[in-house]
Amino acid sequence: xxxxxxxxxxxxxxxxxxxxxxxxxxxxxxxxxxxxxxxxxxxxxxxxxxxxxxxxxxxxxxxxxxxxxxxxxxxxxxxxxxxxxxxxxxxxxxxxxxxxxxxxxxxxxxxxxxxxxxxxxxxxxxxxxxxxxxxxxxxxxxxxxxxxxxxxxxxxxxxxxxxxxxxxxxxxxxxxxxxxxxxxxxxxxxxxxxxxxxxxxxxxxxxxxxxxxxxxxxxxxxxxxxxxxxxxxxxxxxxxxxxxxxxxxxxxxxxxxxxxxxxxxxxxxxxxxxxxxxxxxxxxxxxxxxxxxxxxxxxxxxxxxxxxxxxxxxxxxxxxxxxxxxxxxxxxxxxxxxxxxxxxxxxxxxxxxxxxxxxxxxxxxxxxxxxxxxxxxxxxxxxxxxxxxxxxxxxxxxxxxxxxxxxxxxxxxxxxxxxxxxxxxxxxxxxxxxxxxxxxx
Numbered sequence: 001x002x003x004x005x006x007x008x009x010x011x012x013x014x015x016x017x018x019x020x021x022x023x024x025x026x027x028x029x030x031x032x033x034x035x036x037x038x039x040x041x042x043x044x045x046x047x048x049x050x051x052x053x054x055x056x057x058x059x060x061x062x063x064x065x066x067x068x069x070x071x072x073x074x075x076x077x078x079x080x081x082x083x084x085x086x087x088x089x090x091x092x093x094x095x096x097x098x099x100x101x102x103x104x105x106x107x108x109x110x111x112x113x114x115x116x117x118x119x120x121x122x123x124x125x126x127x128x129x130x131x132x133x134x135x136x137x138x139x140x141x142x143x144x145x146x147x148x149x150x151x152x153x154x155x156x157x158x159x160x161x162x163x164x165x166x167x168x169x170x171x172x173x174x175x176x177x178x179x180x181x182x183x184x185x186x187x188x189x190x191x192x193x194x195x196x197x198x199x200x201x202x203x204x205x206x207x208x209x210x211x212x213x214x215x216x217x218x219x220x221x222x223x224x225x226x227x228x229x230x231x232x233x234x235x236x237x238x239x240x241x242x243x244x245x246x247x248x249x250x251x252x253x254x255x256x257x258x259x260x261x262x263x264x265x266x267x268x269x270x271x272x273x274x275x276x277x278x279x280x281x282x283x284x285x286x287x288x289x290x291x292x293x294x295x296x297x298x299x300x301x302x303x304x305x306x307x308x309x310x311x312x313x314x315x316x317x318x319x320x321x322x323x324x325x326x327x328x329x330x331x332x333x334x335x336x337x338x339x340x341x342x343x344x345x346x347x348x349x350x351x352x353x354x355x356x357x358x359x360x361x362x363x364x365x366x367x368x369x370x371x372x373x374x375x376x377x378x379x380x381x382x383x384x385x386x387x388x389x390x391x392x393x394x395x396x397x398x399x400x401x402x403x404x405x406x407x408x409x410x411x412x413x414x415x416x417x418x419x420x421x422x423x424x425x426x427x428x429x430x431x432x433x434x435x436x437x438x439x440x441x
Contacts, residue, residue, distance in 0.1 A: 005041040006034060008417050010376060013048025016055065016349055017368045026053060028374040031416035035370055046419075048378055051411055052345075055353035055368050056088030056375025060145070060360065061178075061232055061253065061302030062327050064090075066112060068097025073307045073395045075109075078327065079117035079432060081305070081393040083420040085328035086377040086410035089119055089365060089435055091145040094126030095158050101126045103141055110143045110434055117432035118420045119413075120365075120375075124148040124178060126158040127169045136173040143434035145360065146175045151214045152182030152206075152277070159184065163221060170225035175439040176251070176360060177222075178230045181214035181239075182206060182278055199317040200267035203279035208236045211278055215239045222249045230359060233258065233304050235278040237288025240297045251299040251359045254289055256333040257326060261400065262286050272313050272320035273400050276306065290342060299359050301351040303330040307396035325394045329387065329401050335379060335408025345381075361438035374417040383409030 006027035015024045017036055025039040064078035075092075082090055092109070094100035100109060100123055109123045122145035125131075125138045135147050149169060150158045160166055161184035170177065187210050195201040215231055219242070222229040231252040234240055243252050257276065262283040266274040274280050292298065306323030313320055331352070338345050357366030364373045386405045389398060413421040418431050 005043065006039055007043045008374070009039045009042035009045045010048050010053055010378070010414075011045050013051045013053040013378065015053045015368060016345075026368060026376070028417045031374055033368060033370055033372050033374050036368065046412070050380070052379050052381055053368070054349055054377045054379060055366060056373075056415065057086050057331050057352040057377045058089045058356040058362070058365060059087045059303050059305070059327050059330055060091040060300055060356050061093065062090045062305040063093045063095065063307070063323070065307065066096060067108070071395075072309055075113050076116045076430065077393060077395040078305065079119045079121070079430065080426060081325065081328040083118045083413040083415070083426065084391075084393045084410070084424070086331040086379065086413050087119055087327055088375040088377060088413055088415045088420070089121065090327065091122050091124060094124045094148050095150070099126045099128070099158050100124065101128055101131050101158070103138060106138070106141050106144055113432065113434075115430050115432070118427065118430045119415055119432045120435050121432055122435040122437070127160050127177075128158060129160060129165050129168075132165070132168040133172055135169060139173045139175045140440050142436070142440050144440060145435070145437070146178060147173060148178045148180070150180045151218065152180060152184045152187055152210070161185070163217060166218065166221050167225060170221055170227040173227075175437070176228040176230050178232055179218050180233075181211060181218055181231050183210045183213035183217070186210045186213055194318045196318070197316045199272045199275045199320065200263065202275050202317070203263055203281050206277060206279050208238065211236050212238055212242070215242060219243070219246050219250055232302065233278055234298065235281050235289070236285060237292055240289065240292035244292070244295070244297045252297065253300045253302045254293065254298040255302060255304050255326065256330050257304070257324065257400070259286060259289055259293070259337065260333055266400070270400055272315070272317050273324065273398070275317065275320055275322050276304070276324050277322040293343065298351065300355045301330065301334060301348075303327045307394050309396055310398055324400050325392070325396055325398070328393060329399055331377065331379070331410055332387070332406050332408055333401065335381065336406040339381065339407035363436040363438060365435065374414065376412070376414040377410065378412035378414070380409045380411050382407070385409050
C-alpha cells in the first residue's frame, strides 16, 4: 500500500457525481473526498457493489425539540433517526423552550450537539419583534442556518404576523430567510371551522387561502426589502405557480408527507396522527405538487420532522398538537417514489444535496467531488422493506407511514468519512460537527 493511499475507499458502487452516474471507487482522506476513479489500495474498503452511492442527504427542516421538550425528542435521538434514514446533515428549527433567538441560545444548542449528534448540523435563529434589529449579526454566528420566520402560529410561541414587523426582520441581514407561510389573521378568523374530534377539519380551517395569502405577502415584502426568502413546506399548487414567477427572490421546499399522504385517506385512517401545519391536503393537491415538482419549481425536500408523543397525539382534535416525525423516512419514501416513476433519481439527489447547497450557501457539502466533505448516503434501490415502529429511532416511537412497504433501502450513512450507520447498526460514537455557510463569520 502506498504511503499516500486513501484512508477509506467506497468500492465499486454506482457513484452519482456532477458528471453523472458511473461504477467507480470514491477515495477519502482526512474526512474529504480525494478522488473518484479506481483506488485498489486503501487502509479501509467498503464494498458497494450493486449499491448506489449518493451525495450525503441534507434535511434542511427538522425540529429536534431540545432544549425544553426532550420528552418528545432530543438532539441525540433525532440525529440517530436522521442517520438511520440516510441523512448526513440537518438544519434544526428554533421553536424550542426557550426559543433559539439569541447568540447565547445558539451557542447552547451547539454545545449540546457536540459529539451527541450523529449527523452534521446547523441551527436556525427564530425571528421575533424584539430581536429584529439584531438578526443581521445573529445570522452570521457560526453554526447558524439563518433566520426563521413563523407568519402563522405553530408549535411554540415564535410568531411574526404583521407586515410592519416582517419588514423590520427582512431589513436586517443578508442571508436567505426561511418562512412558515400561513396567514395568522385568516386562521384566527376561521377557528370556528374546526370540528371537535374531527381532524379532517384541519385543512378546512388552515385552508388554501391561508397559505396563499401569506406567500403572496412575503413575496411582496421580500421584493421590497431585496431579501431572498425560502418558503417552507408548500402545500398548494397555486403557491408553487406563484413562486415560479418570483425566482429572483424566492426558493421553496416540499415535504414527503405532502407528496405522499392524501386527506381523503389519511384523516380517516390516521386521525390526529395526520395533523400537521400546513395541513395534509387532498389528492388533487398532491397531484398538483407533483406537477410543479416535475416542472422544477421546488428547490429542496425537507422532512419538517416534528415529533410529539403518542399520548399528546391521542388528545381529541383540536387539542392534539400538529406535527409528525419524518427525518428517518424522508429518503426511503422518496426512493419509493423514484421506483414508482414519479421522479428521477437525479431530481431526488438534487433536491436533497446540491439544491440545499445552492439555496443556503453551504460550504463543502452537496456533491461527490474532490475537495468536498466525504458525506455519502449508500442505498440499495432494489431492496424492499416495511416501515415498523421498532425501526423508528425517534423518541416519539411512531410514524404515519408504519406498515408501508417501500422499494429503496438505506444501507449506510457516512459523515465526513465516518460510518454513522451501516446496515442498521449505529456507530459507537456520535461525531457530528457544525455546518459551515458562506454567509456566516
